[in-house]
Amino acid sequence: MGNLLVFSENDMLGHVTHVDTEQIIIEIENSNLMNKICVGNLVAIETSKQHENLIALIDKVTRKYMETYMDEDNEIGEMMASSTDYIKVSVIGTYYSVYGSVHDLFKRGVETFPQIESKCYEIIGQNLQNFMNILGKDIDTDKRLKIGSFMMDTSAEAVLDGNKFFQRHAAVLGSTGSGKSWCVANILEKASKLKYTNIIVFDMHGEYKSLTEGTDAIAQSFKIAGPGDLETSNDDALFLPYWLLNREELLSMILDRSDSNAPNQASRFTLHIRSLKEATLTREGKTDTLKTFTVDSPIPFLMTDLLELLKDDDTRKGMGKNGPIKGEWEGKLTRFISRLETKIADKTYGFMFQPTDEIQMYNWLANLACRLLGYQSGQKGIKIIDFSEVPSDVLPVVTGTLARLLYDIQFWMNEQKRTPFTLVCDEAHLYLPIKEDADAVQKQALYNFERIAKEGRKYGVSILAVSQRPADVSKTILSQCNNFVVLRLTNERDKGVIKNLLPDSLKSTIEFLPLLDVGEALVVGDAILLPSKIVLDKPLETHRPISATKDFWDEWDNNEPDNDAINEAIEALRKQCRG
Numbered sequence: 001m002g003n004l005l006v007f008s009e010n011d012m013l014g015h016v017t018h019v020d021t022e023q024i025i026i027e028i029e030n031s032n033l034m035n036k037i038c039v040g041n042l043v044a045i046e047t048s049k050q051h052e053n054l055i056a057l058i059d060k061v062t063r064k065y066m067e068t069y070m071d072e073d074n075e076i077g078e079m080m081a082s083s084t085d086y087i088k089v090s091v092i093g094t095y096y097s098v099y100g101s102v103h104d105l106f107k108r109g110v111e112t113f114p115q116i117e118s119k120c121y122e123i124i125g126q127n128l129q130n131f132m133n134i135l136g137k138d139i140d141t142d143k144r145l146k147i148g149s150f151m152m153d154t155s156a157e158a159v160l161d162g163n164k165f166f167q168r169h170a171a172v173l174g175s176t177g178s179g180k181s182w183c184v185a186n187i188l189e190k191a192s193k194l195k196y197t198n199i200i201v202f203d204m205h206g207e208y209k210s211l212t213e214g215t216d217a218i219a220q221s222f223k224i225a226g227p228g229d230l231e232t233s234n235d236d237a238l239f240l241p242y243w244l245l246n247r248e249e250l251l252s253m254i255l256d257r258s259d260s261n262a263p264n265q266a267s268r269f270t271l272h273i274r275s276l277k278e279a280t281l282t283r284e285g286k287t288d289t290l291k292t293f294t295v296d297s298p299i300p301f302l303m304t305d306l307l308e309l310l311k312d313d314d315t316r317k318g319m320g321k322n323g324p325i326k327g328e329w330e331g332k333l334t335r336f337i338s339r340l341e342t343k344i345a346d347k348t349y350g351f352m353f354q355p356t357d358e359i360q361m362y363n364w365l366a367n368l369a370c371r372l373l374g375y376q377s378g379q380k381g382i383k384i385i386d387f388s389e390v391p392s393d394v395l396p397v398v399t400g401t402l403a404r405l406l407y408d409i410q411f412w413m414n415e416q417k418r419t420p421f422t423l424v425c426d427e428a429h430l431y432l433p434i435k436e437d438a439d440a441v442q443k444q445a446l447y448n449f450e451r452i453a454k455e456g457r458k459y460g461v462s463i464l465a466v467s468q469r470p471a472d473v474s475k476t477i478l479s480q481c482n483n484f485v486v487l488r489l490t491n492e493r494d495k496g497v498i499k500n501l502l503p504d505s506l507k508s509t510i511e512f513l514p515l516l517d518v519g520e521a522l523v524v525g526d527a528i529l530l531p532s533k534i535v536l537d538k539p540l541e542t543h544r545p546i547s548a549t550k551d552f553w554d555e556w557d558n559n560e561p562d563n564d565a566i567n568e569a570i571e572a573l574r575k576q577c578r579g
């Protein structure tokens with residue numbers, strides 16, 4: 001068809017009066033439109049070719065006054081003021097209604113400049129919507145990723161190209177309270193309209209619970225097993241047993257690299273784990289797997305068996321010519337063993353070191369993976385994993401291990417049978433910090449996420465990073481993102497980071513980031529035709545994240561503090577679980 005842009009005389013602003021390589025000036029003839037014209041709005045300028053329109057951004061709006069005397073001979077003659085309105089625009093690209101065999105194409109850059117007297121139209125309303133949505137024009141209306149409306153004309157819906165948005169990692173960035181969580185809920189809501197959505201949300205504060213409850217729930221709920229879940233068989237409580245961790249992940253938690261015996265400790269530890277995994281495979285009759293498994297393969301073994309082997313090393317005497325001598329490993333593993341035992345006994349690490357018998361079964365992992373990545377009738381494709389009870393020092397291990405596990409499963413899956421999935425990393429600065437600041441455990445987690453950021457696209461795994469402190473988030477991850485939703489951002493350092501991520505032509509847009517209102521965002525990337533300011537949709541009332549900002553002043557006047565609740569909180573603090 002190729003008639004996405006249809007202009008009427010009402011949209012006509014005026015004619016081109018000045019053209020040079022940098023700017024085009026248009027004299028406004030339609031003064032009714034003058035008060036609607038804003039810097040940053042889009043206009044279309046006719047060219048000599050029928051199917052081509054130049055698309056330009058308004059840089060400047062001016063009204064020139066001219067004062068003239070009615071009668072120059074008469075010294076006290078009346079003075080007349082007249083005004084002419086001009087806009088200065090810069091061309092950003094060309095819209096082709098027909099381009100070879102393609103319809104409705106927008107290309108950056110300019111081939112032909114307009115002539116003087118060419119007509120200029122304002123792009124608003126349906127035209128704006130059609131133009132901006134060229135990328136997603138073939139998608140059914142109810143399946144589009146509509147995230148809001150354009151600030152330059154809120155009657156035009158802002159739709160992102162869902163393929164491009166999720167394909168190559170994206171980031172939602174903005175100061176605290178700017179509307180990031182609502183934005184994520186909004187995107188999840190839209191994604192839930194698809195039949196087999198596959199999104200896993202790392203929910204740091206348990207604020208997305210609302211999406212998993214009630215009759216209009218759109219997501220499955222999981223939580224990392226806290227101290228209170230270890231004995232109950234709560235189906236939603238996720239365990240990440242130690243045998244899922246690879247050698248490096250385990251060692252990053254247990255090994256003290258400054259210990260002079262660290263190399264010995266690491267080598268005995270590795271050797272024993274390998275032999276215990278081998279024993280499991282033999283017992284399970286997995287002859288094929290036996291041939292090629294490695295120490296990093298996720299195969300169950302018992303921690304008590306491992307401890308026994310390590311303790312044997314640590315105490316065994318050697319055999320000399322004249323009777324027993326000091327053993328080769330004797331006393332060298334003592335400190336390592338005690339570090340390991342401390343971890344095992346620590347209930348906050350229960351989800352890792354205190355798995356139930358069921359979790360130790362060979363098939364448990366496959367069942368878990370099916371629940372997280374597979375499809376079961378009646379189950380939702382969006383999974384919210386609540387990390388709110390995970391202590392902050394363990395957070396990187398848990399997020400990193402889970403992300404790696406999911407990635408590895410996808411990696412080893414038959415290429416034709418993979419369904420792509422996205423990891424939503426809420427509060428990413430907490431576990432994806434910039435490298436120099438990271439400790440051993442964080443580095444390991446970071447390594448896992450950075451690998452996904454770099455290679456995930458090939459296997460259909462992407463990251464949606466959400467953070468209030470972009471300056472503290474791994475540069476490797478942010479620089480791999482192709483799309484950014486930037487909400488209000490006031491901190492200079494954070495603004496600087498965004499600035500570096502934007503193409504040169506957009507660097508100036510940084511300056512209005514502090515001026516955005518809650519729920520307003522600058523969206524940049526290949527999922528949208530042009531970088532645009534967008535008023536984000538609110539999620540449905542029932543789906544709103546429970547981060548609801550407290551009204552201190554009102555609450556101080558209305559809510560009596562509850563002493564019983566304080567008592568319960570103290571006990572919960574002791575139990576390390578909210579009960």
Ligand SMILES: Nc1ncnc2c1ncn2[C@@H]1O[C@H](COP(=O)(O)OP(=O)(O)O)[C@@H](O)[C@H]1O
Nearest residue numbers: 176177178179180181182519536537547548549
């Ligand atoms: N799109 C929006 N429209 C209107 N109000 C919003 C919008 N997004 C957020 N808000 C308001 O801002 C508050 C904080 O939003 P939230 O998403 O929790 O911020 P963040 O996650 O960035 O800290 C919400 O409780 C809500 O009142």
Ligand SMILES: [Mg+2]
Nearest residue numbers: 180181182547
């Ligand atoms: Mg939030």
